Every structure is written in structure tokens, then in C-alpha cells.
Amino acid sequence: MLLFAWVCPVLGAGMSHEGPGHRMTWDARGMVMGENQGDTLPGDCAEISEDVSFEVRVGHKYAPEGLIFGYSDYEWRVPPCSRVSVTLVNEDEVRHMWMLHGLPSYLYAQGMFHLEVEGGHKMTGTFIVPGDDQTFFVHCDVSQHTEKGLKGQLKVGKGSGDLPGIPGITAPRYPGTAD
Ligand SMILES: [Cu+2]
Structure with missing residues (x-):
């Protein structure tokens, strides 16, 4: 494990960077940012309630x-x-992300957990969700990919409602887009 401050994006592949709320791993397959295996719990969690894992496939064929574009x-x-x-299993040739927003910013830099995977590869990352019922926004932040179908929601507990324009769940604000 190597430690770097602030310069991590320019150092190239195969490195790892840790700091408060800023943990990042990347290699030729892609990048994991905001990983939290459990060394620091959200303030409203006395312990980890359970381990959950799922696979998300992404690609044109799921559109x-x-x-x-579409998620599975x-x-x-x-x-x-x-x-x-x-x-995140990327079945396309272009890069895609599964980027989650709204986590506590004292634990996750900019409140984000972020998987970014090059075409034809897969990566796994781990984070811990807070203890209250909330709906979190998930998307691919590559230019235009959100609008072209890569927008979803993660519900913790009962969630806090549905977000607009989630394909198959809520109506888009603009027809023909996931916006
Ligand atoms: Cu994408």
C-alpha cells in the first residue's frame, strides 16, 4: 500500500491512496473511490448490520x-x-461508472462512492450505508451517459421516495431521456 497526498490522479496505474474520506484504488481495469470496508462506521451505526453484495451489469444491451445505455x-x-x-461488470467497449451520491461527507469524500470500469472489465468496491431510511442517487458520470439511460437509485431501509427519471420506475422529465 502506497501513500500519496493530493497528486494521486497523475501517478498512473496500480497504485492506492488513502486519507480521511479519500480512499482510492485503481489499475488498468478502472477505479474504486470512497471504499470503506468497515474501519469507520457511519455515526448512526453502532455496528455493521449485515453484509450485502450484488452485481450490476452495464452496457448497450441493457438499454x-x-x-x-442501461444497467441490468x-x-x-x-x-x-x-x-x-x-x-460493476462493463459489457460495453466504452468506460462506465456506478457512482453513488449523498453518503455522509465526513466518511466519503464529496459524499461519493464510485466504481469506474473500462470496457470489458469488472471491479468490486465496498461501502457502508448510514442507519436511516434514504434513497441515494446512482449514475454514470461519463458525459451524456446519465441522460442516455444510466441513472438508478439505492434504497437504504424503506428509502425516502423515488427519484425522477429512473428507467422503468419513474417518468422522465424529458421524454426519450433518463433525465
Ligand atoms: Cu457510462
Whole structure:
């Protein structure tokens, strides 16, 4: 394990960087950011409630009618305070992400957990969700990919409602997009 401060994005492949709320691993397959195996728990969790893992496939072939890209699922449900391992399998040739927003920023840099995988590869990362019922936004942040179908939601506990424009779950604001 190597330690670097601030310069990690320019160092190249095969390295790892740890710091408060800023943990990153990357190699030729892609990148995992914001990983938390359990060394620090969310403030409202006395312990890890359970281990959950799921695989998400991403690619053109999963695109819903009228969209360009798709995830194999658009909603994931996990118990409060669970430790969640996600494997993102990229079946396209272009890079895709499974990027989750809204986690506590004292634990995750910018409140994000982020898997980013080059075409034809897969990567696994782990994070711990807080203890309250919340719905988190998930998307691919590559330019235009959110609008072209890569937008989903992770519900902790009962969740806090549905987000707009989740393919197959809620109506888009603009027809023909997942926006
Ligand atoms: Cu993408």
C-alpha cells in the first residue's frame, strides 16, 4: 500500500491512496473511490448490520426502449448500516461508472462512492450505508451517459421516495431521456 497526498490522479496505474474520506484504488481495469470496508462506521451505526453484495451489469444491451445505455437493474435495496459490496461488470467497449451520491461527507469524500470500469472489465468496491431510511442517487458520470439511460437509485431501509427519471420506475422529465 502506497501513500500519496493530493497528486494521486497523475501517478498512473496500480497504485492506492488513502486519507480521511479519500480512499482510492485503481489499475488498468478502472477505479474504486470512497471504499470503506468497515474501519469507520457511519455515526448512526453502532455496528455493521449485515453484509450485502450484488452485481450490476452495464452496457448497450441493457438499454431500455428509446435509450442508449442501461444497467441490468435500476433499483437496489439494502438494510440500514449494512456493508455493501458492488461488482460493476462493463459489457460495453466504452468506460462506465456506478457512482453513488449523498453518503455522509465526513466518511466519503464529496459524499461519493464510485466504481469506474473500462470496457470489458469488472471491479468490486465496498461501502457502508448510514442507519436511516434514504434513497441515494446512482449514475454514470461519463458525459451524456446519465441522460442516455444510466441513472438508478439505492434504497437504504424503506428509502425516502423515488427519484425522477429512473428507467422503468419513474417518468422522465424529458421524454426519450433518463433525465
Ligand atoms: Cu457510462
